[in-house]
Amino acid sequence: MKNNDKIIDELKNIIKSKGMKYTEQRAVILQILVNLDEHLNAEEIHSIIQKDYPEQNIGIATIYRTLNFLEEVNLISSISFGKNGKKYEGNTDEHHDHLICTSCGKIVEFLDDDIEKRQEDIATKNGFKITDHSMQIYGLCQNCQDK
Amino acid sequence: MKNNDKIIDELKNIIKSKGMKYTEQRAVILQILVNLDEHLNAEEIHSIIQKDYPEQNIGIATIYRTLNFLEEVNLISSISFGKNGKKYEGNTDEHHDHLICTSCGKIVEFLDDDIEKRQEDIATKNGFKITDHSMQIYGLCQNCQDK
DNA sequence: GTCAATGCAAATCGTTTGCATGAAC
DNA sequence: GTTCATGCAAACGATTTGCATTGAC
Numbered sequence: 044m045k046n047n048d049k050i051i052d053e054l055k056n057i058i059k060s061k062g063m064k065y066t067e068q069r070a071v072i073l074q075i076l077v078n079l080d081e082h083l084n085a086e087e088i089h090s091i092i093q094k095d096y097p098e099q100n101i102g103i104a105t106i107y108r109t110l111n112f113l114e115e116v117n118l119i120s121s122i123s124f125g126k127n128g129k130k131y132e133g134n135t136d137e138h139h140d141h142l143i144c145t146s147c148g149k150i151v152e153f154l155d156d157d158i159e160k161r162q163e164d165i166a167t168k169n170g171f172k173i174t175d176h177s178m179q180i181y182g183l184c185q186n187c188q189d190k
Numbered sequence: 191m192k193n194n195d196k197i198i199d200e201l202k203n204i205i206k207s208k209g210m211k212y213t214e215q216r217a218v219i220l221q222i223l224v225n226l227d228e229h230l231n232a233e234e235i236h237s238i239i240q241k242d243y244p245e246q247n248i249g250i251a252t253i254y255r256t257l258n259f260l261e262e263v264n265l266i267s268s269i270s271f272g273k274n275g276k277k278y279e280g281n282t283d284e285h286h287d288h289l290i291c292t293s294c295g296k297i298v299e300f301l302d303d304d305i306e307k308r309q310e311d312i313a314t315k316n317g318f319k320i321t322d323h324s325m326q327i328y329g330l331c332q333n334c335q336d337k
Numbered sequence: 338g339t340c341a342a343t344g345c346a347a348a349t350c351g352t353t354t355g356c357a358t359g360a361a362c
Numbered sequence: 363g364t365t366c367a368t369g370c371a372a373a374c375g376a377t378t379t380g381c382a383t384t385g386a387c
Contacts (some may be wrong), residue, residue, distance in 0.1 A: 064361050064366055085351080102369040107352060123270065128351055142318055151316045161305050162327055169298045170332035171289055180309055181324050185317035211341055211386050232377080249344040254377060275376055 050077050050118065050133070057116050068101050072109045076119050077133035082150050084130045085110060122150075122179060140178045146187035197224050197265065197280075204263050215248050219256045223266050224280035229297050231277050232257060269297075269326060287325045293334035 051070055058065050075091055076083065083091070085106050092101050110131055113119045121129045122141050130150075140158070142151040158178070166173045198217055205212050222238055223230065230238070232253050239248050257278055260266040268276045269288050277297075287305070289298040305325070313320045 158308050171329040173329040177328050182318040182320040
């Protein structure tokens, strides 16, 4: 739980520095994303709260508001699917990209230095500044190919 | 207009082979995406039709249905934005990827063989089959950085 | 004439917003 | 006590669906 405390401290600092107010809701949502090593969407986070934190009654609007805020201050990040909306994960130190199954939604994380470098080169060459280093490869995972 | 005829023939063949029916609407939508060298969303296509094909009165539902169909049979392809929805482009022979400005929506197409190869390697290593070879880099374009 | 495709309006899904209430400071 | 955050419900925008009508074959 040390990691946990650290990131909650970070949250508190950011909130204070922005003249905002620290709330239990924000902490719970951040903790879920940091602790569970999964990619979750707003609805899934809502369910987890109802199951694991039954004393909390967090509205779905608050979840969306909090997710937007946490992403803005870089404590979490999101990847978006064609239509299934967005999924979030707690930010770790290491940047990585995603391999996403378009059929079942399975996500594999990977990091490839060559691609990272090439990405930067291409962006620079075109006058772009990569803001979030986000890249996704869509395809079919083994299971879904077999169907 | 030769290119045009060719792709419309292709459309006709696909439609016939599937026991479906050829309609003017489907042809118009495909032609717009093939002729205009732009990335368009459903609403934009709708406007273009009202302006350039005033004799046609194509409902927005038909546009969505047609776009889904055309993408399924690989005559067009789409890229998706965070929330601004999806944009479509006519398929050319050469595959390419997209560099997308998250602020103004500007899109730059590029192709990098190294990345293509690495992508394939990574996908294969993880049991994935890349279905649509889609990759997007999000960032800020020159203009939007200057603001 | 049959069956698929269309246009329209209503429905749906994910997400956002307005507002009165409640909690943090 | 002031101000920000919350929960709720209503609003929203993009996309989909149900259904009667139209058009391709």
